[in-house]
Amino acid sequence: MYGTNQCDGSSMFAISMKTLNLANISILTGGSNYKKWKRDTNLLLTLNEFDIAIENPKPKPELAVEYLAAIEKKFKESEKAEVSQYMSVLTQYKIEGTSSIRDHIMKMSDAAEKLNSIEINIGEKQLVFMILQALPTKYSQLKVSYNTQDKNWGIDELIAQCVQEETRQKQEKGKEIEEANYV
Known part of the structure; x- marks a missing residue:
């Protein structure tokens, strides 16, 4: 038309x-x-x-570099706020009842990796210790086992040990329910 x-x-x-x-x-x-x-x-x-x-033409930066810098300025998060957010995950995060132990450890590992990428170094030994401290009391047997060994665990070994303990606890809980049904 x-x-x-x-x-x-x-x-x-x-x-x-x-x-x-x-x-x-x-x-x-x-x-x-x-x-x-x-x-x-x-x-x-x-x-x-x-x-x-x-x-009314829209103002355009003279160079693409200026344009990208302007965009970066608008979307850049404060580094201090970012550090605070990830440190909070490492120091205050507790496992929720519905999530798995693997998810819990992966979330904390991810926070540590992001801190390492902005030059706040969290070593693997320190991370393993922080993760163990954040575990609920039902994992106290695992904590004692770690503390009595001479060998230090890496993240992968910690995940394997925790998943094994989680599976053992689920099996015990299933047996308790089964026994309660027989009584």
Whole structure:
């Protein structure tokens, strides 16, 4: 409709942006001039939007580097806030009743990795100790076992030991429920 301005189906005509304004659009009378009124109104609105776009160009940085720096400035999170967030996970995070021990350890490991990436170094031994401290009391047997050994565990071994303990506890709980049903 916008690109095909035809009069009587054959001749083309152009409407000057200066001559087309709201005062030049005929009043809609009983629907007999609806097609012309609609075409003129749509054309006027389209041209006005085009004029606004030409008159008010969006400011563009001279260089792409400046543009990217401006975006980075807007979205960059404060490094101190980020450190605080990840340290909070390491020092205060406790396992929830519904999540698995593996998820718990992975969340804490992820926080440590992110801290390491911003040059707040958390060593593997320190991380293992922090994870063990965050475990619930039902893992106290595992904590004692770790503390009495001469060998230090890595994260992978800690995960394996914790998952094994979690499985053992689930099996014991299942046996207790089974025994309670027999009584």
